[in-house]
Amino acid sequence: MKTKEILVVVTTALGTAVLTVVILGGGSLDAGNGADTPAAKIAKPKFVRQGVEMTLSAKGGATFKPGDQPEFELTAFNPTGKPASVSACVEMTAVSQPALTSRVVPMPATLCQMPESFTVEAGETKVFTIPSKTHLPPNQLIHVWLKDFDAPAKSSVAGTKSAVPTTKLILVQPFNGVMALSFSTATNAAPAASVASAR
Amino acid sequence: MRFRWHKRAGVAIGLAVGLGIVAATSHVRSTKVASGPVLSECDGHFRELVLQYEPSAREVVARTYRDFLGALEADVTVRVVCPTRAAYTSFLETAGPVRCRLLPIVAGHAMTTWSRDRWVALGPATNGGPTTLWSPRGESADEIWPARAGDERIGQDIAAAMYPAVFARRSDYYFDGGDFLADSENVFVVSRVLPRNIQQTVFSREVFLAALGRELRRHVILLDESPDHHAGMFMASVGGKIMLVGDPGLGGQFTPADAAANAGSGTNEFMDLPGGPDFSAETRHRFDAVAAQCAGAGYRVVRIPVVPARDQKTYLTYVNVLMDRQGSRRIVYLPFYRGCERLNAAGRAVWEKLGFEVRPVDCTDTYRHYGCLHCLVNVLERG
Numbered sequence: 093m094k095t096k097e098i099l100v101v102v103t104t105a106l107g108t109a110v111l112t113v114v115i116l117g118g119g120s121l122d123a124g125n126g127a128d129t130p131a132a133k134i135a136k137p138k139f140v141r142q143g144v145e146m147t148l149s150a151k152g153g154a155t156f157k158p159g160d161q162p163e164f165e166l167t168a169f170n171p172t173g174k175p176a177s178v179s180a181c182v183e184m185t186a187v188s189q190p191a192l193t194s195r196v197v198p199m200p201a202t203l204c205q206m207p208e209s210f211t212v213e214a215g216e217t218k219v220f221t222i223p224s225k226t227h228l229p230p231n232q233l234i235h236v237w238l239k240d241f242d243a244p245a246k247s248s249v250a251g252t253k254s255a256v257p258t259t260k261l262i263l264v265q266p267f268n269g270v271m272a273l274s275f276s277t278a279t280n281a282a283p284a285a286s287v288a289s290a291r
Numbered sequence: 292m293r294f295r296w297h298k299r300a301g302v303a304i305g306l307a308v309g310l311g312i313v314a315a316t317s318h319v320r321s322t323k324v325a326s327g328p329v330l331s332e333c334d335g336h337f338r339e340l341v342l343q344y345e346p347s348a349r350e351v352v353a354r355t356y357r358d359f360l361g362a363l364e365a366d367v368t369v370r371v372v373c374p375t376r377a378a379y380t381s382f383l384e385t386a387g388p389v390r391c392r393l394l395p396i397v398a399g400h401a402m403t404t405w406s407r408d409r410w411v412a413l414g415p416a417t418n419g420g421p422t423t424l425w426s427p428r429g430e431s432a433d434e435i436w437p438a439r440a441g442d443e444r445i446g447q448d449i450a451a452a453m454y455p456a457v458f459a460r461r462s463d464y465y466f467d468g469g470d471f472l473a474d475s476e477n478v479f480v481v482s483r484v485l486p487r488n489i490q491q492t493v494f495s496r497e498v499f500l501a502a503l504g505r506e507l508r509r510h511v512i513l514l515d516e517s518p519d520h521h522a523g524m525f526m527a528s529v530g531g532k533i534m535l536v537g538d539p540g541l542g543g544q545f546t547p548a549d550a551a552a553n554a555g556s557g558t559n560e561f562m563d564l565p566g567g568p569d570f571s572a573e574t575r576h577r578f579d580a581v582a583a584q585c586a587g588a589g590y591r592v593v594r595i596p597v598v599p600a601r602d603q604k605t606y607l608t609y610v611n612v613l614m615d616r617q618g619s620r621r622i623v624y625l626p627f628y629r630g631c632e633r634l635n636a637a638g639r640a641v642w643e644k645l646g647f648e649v650r651p652v653d654c655t656d657t658y659r660h661y662g663c664l665h666c667l668v669n670v671l672e673r674g
Contacts, residue, residue, distance in 0.1 A: 097294065098293045100301060101297045101298075101300050101304065102299065104297070104298045104300075104301025104302055104304075104305060105300075105302070105304040105305035106305065106306065107301075107305065107308040108301065108305025108306055109300045109304075109305040109308040109312070110305075110309070111305075111309070111400040112305065112306055112309025112312075112313065113309050113313055114591040116309070116310070117311045122574060129461070130428045130461055130462065130463045130492075131463045131492070132491065133491060133492055133657075134490055134491055134493075134494065137490035137491060138490060139490070147511075163345065176302070178566050181408075186434055187435075187587075188435075189432070189436055190432070190436060191405065191660070192345075192347050192348070192403075192438060192629060193347065193348045193351045193403075193660045194409070194658055194660050195403070195405045195661040195666055196431070196467075196520075196521075196604060196662070197431055197432045197436070198604065199519075199602065199603055199604065200439075220497075231435065232435070233432050233434055233435045236409060239308040242471045244624060250493035259655050267336045269486070270486070270489060270490040270491075271487075271491065276434040278434065278435045280340075287544050290347055
């Protein structure tokens, strides 16, 4: 075979092989990249009581920074065929950055609890503005919960290692509620209040 | 039509080569490999373990690593995930002389020193198949904790270094590895996992628990009530349907009288426990609830001393262990804490009475950081 003929074969083979890999291969060849993408999260966490579906958002889509007093919008929709009376609580908690050597985040501190009681007619949607009246601390991870309002508000202290609790600590994660919003007041973090990355 | 057959030959060769490359790498690109059940905590002999070493945590882990690694047999391999090569050199200096085989995995990014919570090992689906590292969807507080953001990548780092023996799979759910406690039959799940996922990643508790069962391939038992901590801090399944569950009441019996008497006032700092020991009725109830639920699930429950602090995160615990089986021998690597000799002896006695050979591991410098031996070490493979 002449040199030129060999070159034609090799060049054609190379080009074909590359095209084949590009077209059929695709994706990453990194063995450990965990390229499978998790399923989409629930866009709007719902808290449901007596059939009434409640969701929470930052009022006006606001973003929050340290020192702000956040306002939230509670939307309650009653898809049932009868009126429903509901009591719910919006609770805001804060977690500080743990020490470098810490295994877990410290216990969150409750910043405020905002109870609401209302009646929603069958098929009706109501929207409430919930002012927190609480200044956001800096450099914290803030979670906003929708939960039952049947437990009295308890004070708690920031769960730092050095803090000696003066009152009884409570389990701040309310298993009878949902995390509706999550955002950070760290200076280098994305400030937009988003649907909860429930951590 | 010059070179026509040459081009055709080239195309044919190119297609063969290209298809061969695609076929050879298809299982590399696909992480949806079949996986077996979650590894049991109490069955089998150690084959491969994983540590994470961050030099800033050297003073926290040095004694623990030296005691644990120094006691491991020569047929055990320990993969040490480090942020840099220099960190691995620091690790070797910290670990001291060992018989086990140490191998580095250089991650190239920030991380913490806590290995247990980063992934759950799912055994091979078939003999000789790969192990799957099932990693959580995301890490808690990574928005404000850069090292924890780095932890999120550890499963992938290990799989990349150990391909094709190990694959990584990202879960749809939020959890810490320490939220699960598995044996050969069941996997216990702490209830704190629910609010991280209900109405976030799934719509209901039932769907979530069913999904966990499918993924972990074990019967899932959700703890209705429990201390707000990782399972390995307050319970340990030791095999033969026996469950050790911490008992603060027992812990109080081996705590100095003044520490126990002042517990609850917040005025004493026994063993640097924030707020002092917590022997309150509410805390004891949470531990008792776990014991009751395990008994209801058919386990023989054995209580063991534990001293939790009032911050609900710092524990002097004797169930945060690693268990190894070598033939008929059952070995437990058991934490001890300098300054708590009576408590240490009481914890050790429980394990010895169950027939375990105890290898003590100094965890005095780690417990103040909310974890112990079991939290620092993850198990990749058992024989």
